[in-house]
Amino acid sequence: MTTAAPALPTRLRSALTESVGGLPAEFWWLWLSTLVNKLGAFVTTFMALYLTTERGYSASYAGMVVALYGLGAAVGSLIGGVLADRLGRRPTVLASQLLTAGCTAALAYTSGRLLIAAVALLTGLCANAGRPAISAIIADVVPAADRVRAFSLNYWAINIGFGVSAAVAGLIALGGFRPLFLADAATTALCAMVVFAKVRESRPTAPEPGRRDEAPQVSLGTVFRDRRFTALVSMTFLFAVIMQQGSSTLAVVMGREGLSTTQYGLVIGLNGLLIVVLQIPVTRLIRGRDRARVLMTAALLAGWGAALTALAGTSVLLYALSVAVWTVGEVVQVPTNMSLVAELSPTHARGRYQGVSSLAWSGASFVGPAAGGLLLDHAGAGAVWGGCALIGTAAGVGYLLVGRRADATATARTTATAARTTTAAADRRPGAATPAAPVRSPAAPGRWAAVPGRPGGRRRSGCGWTHRAWSATPTPSGSRWRSPAPTGC
Numbered sequence: 001m002t003t004a005a006p007a008l009p010t011r012l013r014s015a016l017t018e019s020v021g022g023l024p025a026e027f028w029w030l031w032l033s034t035l036v037n038k039l040g041a042f043v044t045t046f047m048a049l050y051l052t053t054e055r056g057y058s059a060s061y062a063g064m065v066v067a068l069y070g071l072g073a074a075v076g077s078l079i080g081g082v083l084a085d086r087l088g089r090r091p092t093v094l095a096s097q098l099l100t101a102g103c104t105a106a107l108a109y110t111s112g113r114l115l116i117a118a119v120a121l122l123t124g125l126c127a128n129a130g131r132p133a134i135s136a137i138i139a140d141v142v143p144a145a146d147r148v149r150a151f152s153l154n155y156w157a158i159n160i161g162f163g164v165s166a167a168v169a170g171l172i173a174l175g176g177f178r179p180l181f182l183a184d185a186a187t188t189a190l191c192a193m194v195v196f197a198k199v200r201e202s203r204p205t206a207p208e209p210g211r212r213d214e215a216p217q218v219s220l221g222t223v224f225r226d227r228r229f230t231a232l233v234s235m236t237f238l239f240a241v242i243m244q245q246g247s248s249t250l251a252v253v254m255g256r257e258g259l260s261t262t263q264y265g266l267v268i269g270l271n272g273l274l275i276v277v278l279q280i281p282v283t284r285l286i287r288g289r290d291r292a293r294v295l296m297t298a299a300l301l302a303g304w305g306a307a308l309t310a311l312a313g314t315s316v317l318l319y320a321l322s323v324a325v326w327t328v329g330e331v332v333q334v335p336t337n338m339s340l341v342a343e344l345s346p347t348h349a350r351g352r353y354q355g356v357s358s359l360a361w362s363g364a365s366f367v368g369p370a371a372g373g374l375l376l377d378h379a380g381a382g383a384v385w386g387g388c389a390l391i392g393t394a395a396g397v398g399y400l401l402v403g404r405r406a407d408a409t410a411t412a413r414t415t416a417t418a419a420r421t422t423t424a425a426a427d428r429r430p431g432a433a434t435p436a437a438p439v440r441s442p443a444a445p446g447r448w449a450a451v452p453g454r455p456g457g458r459r460r461s462g463c464g465w466t467h468r469a470w471s472a473t474p475t476p477s478g479s480r481w482r483s484p485a486p487t488g489c
Contacts, residue, residue: 026141027150029198030134031157033191037097038161039168040187042180043104044069047120050177061113065120067366072124074362078220080129081355085218085348089133089140090201092351096130097192101185103127108181128362132354139342139350140202147342152283152335156276163272204347218349223356229344231402235299236337236360237367238395242302242388243330244368246271246323250309252373253381257314267319274327282331292403294336296396301329303392310385340403 047069051062076096083092103123110119135151142150224230246268254264286294305325312318338357345353375384 023146023150023153024141026199026202027138029194030137031154033194033199034134034154035157035161036187036194037191038158039165040184041162041165042184043107043123046177046180050180051116054177055116057113065117068117068121069124070362070365072121072126073128073365074359076125076128077132077355077358077362079125079355081132081351081353081358082220083129084133084136084351084354085203088201088203089137089351090195090199092133093130093137093195093199094192096126096128096133097188097195099126100130101188101192104181104188105185108178128358131358132351135338135342135354135357136345136350137199137202139345139354140204140347144339144343147339148287148335149283151338151342152279155334155338156279159272159275159279163269163276218346218352220352220356223349223352226344228402228405229341229353229356231398232337232340232344233357233360235295235395235398235402236333236357237364238391238398239299239302239329239333240361240364241368241371242306242326242391242395244364245306245372245384245388246326248369249372249376249384250319250323252376253309253384254319256381257312259314259316259319263316267316267323270320270323271327271330274324275331278328278331279335282328283335286332286336290404291336291340292400294332295340295399295403298329298333298336299392299396299399301332301392302326303389303395305329306388306392307385310382 048062048066051057051065080092080096083095100123103119103126107116107119107123110116134154138150138154139147250268251264254267303326305322305328308322308325309319312322341353341357342350371387372384375387
């Protein structure tokens with residue numbers, strides 16, 4: 001008993017260090033800026049209520065404005081991804097946040113249907129343009145082994161901010177909605193100040209022309225032609241369609257059962273609460289596990305968790321149980337998927353890849369509520385929740401098939417990138433020979449061809465060229481030649 005007392009704090013300190021320790025300072029400043037930004041994220045939550053209650057517009061017009069905001073977000077994710085790769089991560093984030101602050105403040109004073117719709121579209125575009133750049137910064141500064149943990153902590157900050165902002169916004173709105181818009185603009189500008197002062201540019205330096213490690217040009221078309229990546233994004237789209245039912249169809253179903261908006265608020269509020277409580281321990285639990293199986297489990301939890309709603313009737317507890325199950329799926333899926341996307345992305349094109357990945361959620365914000373509403377009106381609530389079970393099962397099988405191939409590709413790319421980084425560092429050592437561009441020789445497959453200025457050579461394979469280099473440390477087989485994964489695969 002005398003030794004048990006100090007053991008518990010030691011275990012807690014060890015768990016805390018394992019969960020949040022070892023991450024670079026740039027990540028934590030970015031995490032803080034994200035938390036500040038989401039603490040004031042009032043506009044997206046209360047846009048429809050503001051337009052219908054304070055401005056007197058119809059529910060259909062309010063829905064159209066919210067949809068335009070989502071359309072702007074979808075376009076912004078693509079534009080922001082390209083800018084993050086071309087101009088840099090840091091200027092893209094700064095421009096996005098400053099423009100978002102201006103547009104949000106302008107919404108508080110905008111009148112007229114067309115003008116409000118246009119400003120909402122522009123606000124969505126600016127607000128989402130920074131997301132690919134933020135994800136790219138995390139992928140740039142955090143080692144691959146810690147990325148699941150880093151993305152999990154960032155998602156944790158987002159949900160803490162949204163939970164607090166939703167509670168505080170109700171109090172602020174008692175004095176009118178305009179202070180909400182101005183407070184949102186102020187916190188977004190403060191977020192930009194944190195990034196400007198503490199977050200450095202993390203975009204990898206472009207290689208010199210003619211060097212062997214010169215990166216190929218990547219366009220948005222190249223990203224969409226990456227079949228394994230687009231297959232992964234497609235599965236995430238299906239997952240996100242299920243998630244959208246919680247913020248749209250579920251509210252309508254509970255209203256039709258005679259439950260109040262307060263009861264719906266308590267049920268859906270459980271989502272944010274569970275994310276805050278479970279995100280860190282669940283991330284520790286899934287670390288190092290097969291990501292394909294983890295993603296499959298997440299999709300099944302989401303689909304069949306939503307399907308439990310069909311049994312709820314007028315029971316608030318059953319609705320809460322349903323939300324709890326699909327929330328666990330969300331907690332598992334988001335950081336795992338984001339880390340896999342980061343590893344599938346070539347270093348010099350992470351912005352574009354993150355932008356296309358964001359389309360899964362942006363597209364689902366259109367399709368999910370619309371499809372759920374149509375099914376609810378024409379086929380009933382049972383069809384909606386049964387459809388969620390089918391979509392979750394399909395996404396789970398897809399994740400299992402696509403995830404294993406994508407995981408293997410991501411691991412190979414990470415290994416190849418580490419090998420190129422090590423070789424480039426060796427080339428820059430004082431006295432090292434200046435490497436020349438590799439020369440393609442007519443060597444047959446399996447034969448080594450000389451590479452001027454570099455000890456070793458390249459071997460032609462079915463999908464590209466494999467570099468080899470001399471190592472001071474022999475391999476287990478006794479060889480001193482190191483052969484990273486083939487390039488061009």
